């Protein structure tokens with residue numbers, strides 16, 4: 718099932734929850750629906766509401782400052798718009814700029830979206846060694862950006878502009 722984005726009362730992205738959890742928060746009046754899926758409804762014995770895509774908490778929640786966005790393969794693909802960092806075509810894999818065998822890690826700055834052919838061609842080499850310059854430099858999304866990234870590209874495109882302005 719799809720995830721629902723949860724905003725703080727101040728409109729900052731906080732987290733994602735399951736659709737069912739989001740409905741419970743709305744029914745308990747802990748959150749309001751900011752945006753719903755256009756063609757999806759949640760129906761139950763006493764319920765018939767549009768499936769929430771974005772909810773906002775009624776009360777402000779204080780959250781500890783998150784310095785780093787959690788890394789994920791999916792996040793890298795969405796950050797890079799599913800475009801290969803080496804040729805610009807559609808990317809389905811994640812390439813380590815500095816290969817893991819050379820000590821490169823699973824980090825935002827060391828990973829880029831890559832098509833399968835380029836990933837295979839680059840193999841166990843750095844871009845310099847392979848003669849495959851990066852079309853763009855990887856960057857570290859903010860925690861709020863990463864939250865949006867977890868929703869995936871389709872949902873991201875359907876979110877209001879003001880919410881996604883800072884996301885990749």
Ligand SMILES: [Zn+2]
Pocket residue numbers: 801802803804805806831832833834835836
């Ligand atoms: Zn490519």
